Amino acid sequence: MSETTLTNRRIVLAAYPEGNAKAQDFRMHSDAAPTPADGEFLVGMRWISVDPMLRIRIDAAPMGGTLAPLPLGTTIPGAAVGEVVVSHHPDFTVGSLVEGRFGWQDYAVSDGAGVHHVDPSLGSPEVALGPLGLPGFSAYVGLHAAGGVRPGQTVLVSGAAGAVGSMVGPLARAAGARVIGVANGEVKCRYLIDELGYHAAIDRSRGKLAADLAVAAPDGVDLYFDNVGGDMLIEVMRQLKRGGQVLICGLMAQYNGVDTTGPDRYPALLELIMNRTATVRAFANVHYEHLRPDFIRDVAPLVATGALPHRMHVRDGLEAAPDALASLFGDGVTGKLVVRV
């Protein structure tokens, strides 16, 4: 295979989105694929991940300006699964499957940092972007390492039908917790109960979260695994048990921008933290890399046997990625969304 013949299509950031991302915020760019140096390898992309967090990375002022914006023209830095097609690295042989933050493009060069081998015996390779990838690992380390979930606890999950939430429910149930999921619409709520094994589901579209939560968790919530943020977080905190915990995994409600014209909910949040003797914490997967072998050992068999159900949604063609990202917001997607390159 000659490296010089390879053309690399890549999706780059053309403009900082306002609100939900639109087609014109992206541009397809074609140039020669990069050439791996000694100690590097070239990955040919097979699947790319469409993740809500990407919306933050392409914002003009990511996370309220606490992160530097991505320069325009940068390749969208999503996770992906690909095949090693050229290698000058002893640990990554040609033909092996790898997962890493390779970006939305046909080819990427890597030195192996942050790259994981994908074991084809664990199922279809795109699973390494879902239940055995970032979303699954977030659910696993969030619940067990950061959250310290214990049997008998009441765990509430927002975005419960999403890529992370659809893993949190079954894993929390397996840990002996009572698990309540919040999702938009009856179809997703049925999915939570019938397929994911949530003990109860709350349909956010009813607009009665507080009342529905009081019924589903009459003694209050021990652990709120939050993928959404927004008003729901403060509503849930009013029904948090004393000493309860809020684990912020995602803030989807505010990735597309926020309206800060009052009322100011900040003093109320601080008062609730104090009144509930609560802990509100975020966690970062990178702090828990040492748990990856445990994660694969515990979760891979459940995925392989179907004991841990999951849904993958597949769009075809690299060019489908921007629209796929936009589709995550609003009503959202059930399960994990990927693009087959």
Place this chain on the structure above:
Amino acid sequence: MSETTLTNRRIVLAAYPEGNAKAQDFRMHSDAAPTPADGEFLVGMRWISVDPMLRIRIDAAPMGGTLAPLPLGTTIPGAAVGEVVVSHHPDFTVGSLVEGRFGWQDYAVSDGAGVHHVDPSLGSPEVALGPLGLPGFSAYVGLHAAGGVRPGQTVLVSGAAGAVGSMVGPLARAAGARVIGVANGEVKCRYLIDELGYHAAIDRSRGKLAADLAVAAPDGVDLYFDNVGGDMLIEVMRQLKRGGQVLICGLMAQYNGVDTTGPDRYPALLELIMNRTATVRAFANVHYEHLRPDFIRDVAPLVATGALPHRMHVRDGLEAAPDALASLFGDGVTGKLVVRV
């Protein structure tokens, strides 16, 4: 001593304060002292504590309405040190000194629940309302049990010259941390450095918190021990290290009421928690009662020898208590404020 001859003066809540508490929000009431039943004892008050948290308890909607308001006419439920004057309880002999939430009054009946013996050998009895009482215990369990302070950490303390803050500084320094205090005005800042052993002090009245903090803690803050809340909390979070912690001990900035007419700082706080991979938590002393013997063992000798400096401010006469409470807000008081009954 005849019980029937005792008159009990008590300060009751006459009106829910708006903003800082005023004289007309309180009323002095006189009636017969209560009579202890079997298993109870009567305490004659000697010192009462004036604590900022009392402002919350007398609010019309305490903690943003998350607590029930105190009924009008209720005795102000402050902590106090008194002497047992009548006893039908084997563990509390006449003449012994006790500390408990006896309220702003001359006499109170107790069954011993939540009451601690005051050891006169540990110094002047009113110390049981300051360094060896609730403020000291809050500083001790907050830093060690909730906060898990470690040598080499950078600890920032707000309200650093107050009853709790003036204990946190020396205790954090003794634990091997680098300690920075925030207080209002040059006089208090000098007190932090010269008497309490803070490594650095930031004068909030300069209005340059962010810049001053960047100088005092160029590598960021590991642990923010917060007695104040308000804008300062969000400012500090911007300079929190990744994985850093905010410990909410008090929210003095909002005890007198809050202005919620935007901008809404809530989304920014959530984004900062996520961006800093931060933990924001409150703690309750009652969860750590098992550490009280350790606290007395570790802290009492430091107080007795003067190795742990502290200031007590004394006002005279029960009737001085309402004005003393109001004086805690605004510029505040250096050290612990008590009233000698």
